[in-house]
Amino acid sequence: MPPKKKEKVLKTLWINIPKVLKLGWETDNKALVWIFFLTLVWAIFPVIFSYYYKLILDEIITAQNTVGVVTITLISLFAFRYFLDLFDHLRNAFHYEYIERIYWYKLTNTLSYRFSKKLSELDLGHFENSETQNLIEKARKAYNFRVSNFIFFFSYVVGAAGGFIASFIVLLPFGWWIPVLMTISVAPRFFLKNKYTEVEWNVFNLKTPESKELSYLIDVLDDPNSVKEIKIFQAGPALLKRLLKIQNSIFESQRVPLKNYMTSLYIPLVIELSVLFGLAYIKLGPTVAGILTIGSYTFYAQMLDRLSQVSQQIGNQFSRLYENSLYVGYFFDIQELPKLIKEPEPGYEFEEIRPPKIDFNNVGFAYQDGPAVLKNISFSLKPGEHLAIVGPNGAGKTTLIKLLLRFYDPTKGDILINDVNLKEIRSDHWYKFLGILFQDFVKFFLTIKDNIMLGDPKKDDESRMRDAARKSGSEEFIEKLPKKYNQKLGKKFEDAVELSQGQWQKLALARVFYEEAPILILDEPTSAIDAEAEAQIFDNLYKIYENKTLILISHRFSTVRNADKIIVLKNGKIAEEGNHESLMKKDGMYATMFRKQAKGYIE
Numbered sequence: 001m002p003p004k005k006k007e008k009v010l011k012t013l014w015i016n017i018p019k020v021l022k023l024g025w026e027t028d029n030k031a032l033v034w035i036f037f038l039t040l041v042w043a044i045f046p047v048i049f050s051y052y053y054k055l056i057l058d059e060i061i062t063a064q065n066t067v068g069v070v071t072i073t074l075i076s077l078f079a080f081r082y083f084l085d086l087f088d089h090l091r092n093a094f095h096y097e098y099i100e101r102i103y104w105y106k107l108t109n110t111l112s113y114r115f116s117k118k119l120s121e122l123d124l125g126h127f128e129n130s131e132t133q134n135l136i137e138k139a140r141k142a143y144n145f146r147v148s149n150f151i152f153f154f155s156y157v158v159g160a161a162g163g164f165i166a167s168f169i170v171l172l173p174f175g176w177w178i179p180v181l182m183t184i185s186v187a188p189r190f191f192l193k194n195k196y197t198e199v200e201w202n203v204f205n206l207k208t209p210e211s212k213e214l215s216y217l218i219d220v221l222d223d224p225n226s227v228k229e230i231k232i233f234q235a236g237p238a239l240l241k242r243l244l245k246i247q248n249s250i251f252e253s254q255r256v257p258l259k260n261y262m263t264s265l266y267i268p269l270v271i272e273l274s275v276l277f278g279l280a281y282i283k284l285g286p287t288v289a290g291i292l293t294i295g296s297y298t299f300y301a302q303m304l305d306r307l308s309q310v311s312q313q314i315g316n317q318f319s320r321l322y323e324n325s326l327y328v329g330y331f332f333d334i335q336e337l338p339k340l341i342k343e344p345e346p347g348y349e350f351e352e353i354r355p356p357k358i359d360f361n362n363v364g365f366a367y368q369d370g371p372a373v374l375k376n377i378s379f380s381l382k383p384g385e386h387l388a389i390v391g392p393n394g395a396g397k398t399t400l401i402k403l404l405l406r407f408y409d410p411t412k413g414d415i416l417i418n419d420v421n422l423k424e425i426r427s428d429h430w431y432k433f434l435g436i437l438f439q440d441f442v443k444f445f446l447t448i449k450d451n452i453m454l455g456d457p458k459k460d461d462e463s464r465m466r467d468a469a470r471k472s473g474s475e476e477f478i479e480k481l482p483k484k485y486n487q488k489l490g491k492k493f494e495d496a497v498e499l500s501q502g503q504w505q506k507l508a509l510a511r512v513f514y515e516e517a518p519i520l521i522l523d524e525p526t527s528a529i530d531a532e533a534e535a536q537i538f539d540n541l542y543k544i545y546e547n548k549t550l551i552l553i554s555h556r557f558s559t560v561r562n563a564d565k566i567i568v569l570k571n572g573k574i575a576e577e578g579n580h581e582s583l584m585k586k587d588g589m590y591a592t593m594f595r596k597q598a599k600g601y602i603e
Contacts, residue, residue, distance in 0.1 A: 013325040017154065019332055024151045027110045031103040035152070038095045039159035043310070047166045050302040058295035100152065107148045115143055115334065123340040124407035129368070132337070137215075139334045142327035150328050153321040160313035167307040174300055178279055179307055185275035186311035188268035214250070217243045272308065279304055341406060347426030353433060355383040355518040355549040356418045358404070364412030365403060373399045374572045377413070381565070386542075386550040388560035390590065391569035397553050398439075400569070401521055404551075406430060435517030439524040439553075441508040445490030448478055448507070455511035465514055471540040472510035477503050509537060519549040538562075557594045566590065 024032045119136070126132040171179040217239060220226045230236050280301050287297040350356070358381040365374040374396045381387055389397050402408050403415060406422055415422040422430070435455070444451045452465045452474075465485070469475045481487040481497060488496040499507065512520060520541075538559055541550070554560050561580040568576040568583070568590045575589050583590040 012329050013322060016150070016325045016328050016332065020147060020150050020154070020328060023110070023147070024107065027107050028103055031099055031106070032151070034099050035095070035103065036155050036158060038099070039155045040162045042095075043159035043163035044166050046163070046306055047170060047303070050299050050306070051170070053302075054295040054299035056295075057298055058293050061294055104148050107151070108144055111143055111147055111331070115139070115331065118335055118337070122337060124402065125340040125368075126337060135330060135333055138327070139330035143331040146324045146327040147331060150321060150324040153317050153324060156317040157314060157321055160310045160317055163310040164307065164314060167303050167310060171300070171303050171307060174283065178304075181275060182279060182304060182307050183311055185272045186268075186308060186315060188271060189312065189315055214243065214246045217246070276304060276308055341409060341427065342423075343427060344424050347429065348420055348424045349426055349429045350418065350420075353518060355547070356433065357381065357383055357416075358519075358549070359416040359419075360400075360413070361416065362413035363403065363410045363415060365399060365408065365410050372411075372572060374403070374410075377572075377574060379565075379567060379574065379577060381549065381551075384547045384549055385565060386545070386552070386563045388552045388554065388563035388566045389569060390554065390557070390560055390566060390593070391575070395569035396572040397569055398523065401523065401551070401553065404521070405434065405436065433518050435512045435515045435520040437508055437512050437520075437522050441505065443490070443504050445492055445496070446488065447483075447485065448474075448481070448487050448489065449485045451489065451507050452510045452514050455513075455515035459514075465510075468510040468513035471513045471537075471544065472506045473537055474503070474506040474510045477506075506537075513540075513544065516544065517548075519551065520545055521551045521553075523553045524555065557597050561594075 021032075168179040168183070171182075221230070221236075221239060221243070230239065283292060283297055283300055286292040287294060292300075360377050360379050363374060363377040364372060366372045377400065389400065391397055399408075403410055404422075406427060409423060417425060417430070444454060446454075448469075449462075449465065452468055453460070455468070466475070469478055469485075477499075478484055478487075483495075489499060490496050491498050512522075542562065550563075552560060552563060560566060564579060565577070566579060566583055567574055568588075570589065576583055576586065578586070584594065
């Protein structure tokens, strides 16, 4: 890793520590204090025990043949030892089996909630950006265990640091340079471990696109909808071959740095052990000469070993802390993603939620670093007017709707709602005007009731829910389900049922009918529904939205011909505009497309 990049990563570590501790404190401050307290206390305990052992050993040697004193001393030693073992078992049970486990569950719940909440608040532009998608993928793979690991390893570093300071201080009377030299001897292993962590992290970053493709291939091979097509085309072996190739690539990229690390590990270990034995040896002479007691020498040797151990622990735990910090950053990067659509302050709100007048004035739009998708779009929509938008694929139909939904702001021109610029209206207020059924609508693997009522979660009207199901054509198949409106959907759950694509679409329409928003936007709303059911649905739709605004995108001309206004888009521009009769008289693009489709139905 280049020096500047390494400096940046270390800086990120120090920035992450207060962020993670703040998150941990907000999750459960008492448990967090207990974790650090128990870790620190137990790290210092071996120093206390070693000193007690030194006193007992010197007492035994001083007592010589005094059997009673020796016996009492030994009993005291063993009693203290057993007390420590008992305390250690109780501490482990309380610390690791109880405190850390409960804290881990709480922290995981907090992280999952915050991650999901942030994703739900992100502007659509983030999801359509490949760099942000990579960041989300990295964060999703790491945040649930990396953040909790960061807290635990940081507590271990603090505990080991406490043990190191205690061991360092008690060794100073034997010579100030002894603990200093011992500390220096463990440094190479510390830096080597960090170096391996950096290499591993770099591999993780480089392989993220491959990991995304691997996850995708696994999902495709597991998806029941994909399996049918894969079987027919006999594409399984080709996809499995590709999956295996990616797995091997990722495995090799991780195996090589690990092999290099293990090869380089021996030299630091030899240095460390040589210094340890050398420092132990230089105090043997004074001990044999009687200058140093046997108890003191034993204490000295134990503290040398202890200093080596806690130095290694600091190195190992810091490396793990460092490693987790590299991944933890992704979670906070997601949390800190900015709003792409700037909310006005305080933001305009209309007095009433009713169909407004909508004006597109010379609107143009281009995605980031891309060509213009919409050019000079101008039209007006009166309150309660029905608009159909048609045109070939890639003409800009869906992009136009995204601008109206304010998923993006126009790069040119303005969108006015009742003569107020859409940018000046509070988004949460504007969404109260909107009902939407996307072509790739959501299939909620919840109950039928939930699927419909999520159209307006603030309402709890079962009568209205059933009416929405009837109008959408869902009622017929719902009544045949074992639990009817309480039936859970999706094959992921026990006792759940799977619906056909057409049934799912009807259920999505029921969600729209339940909301009854002043503006309803439908993107290919009946693409998976048969013609008879489609006709019935649109009869209901036009009745419900007789005095409300309806915007329809469809390739089926039978569904758009009744619209008050039809806009034909081509290459991001309005090619034609009018109602069905006037456009047919023009005998232009709309009339040509209509006749081609009508001819297909007749033939």
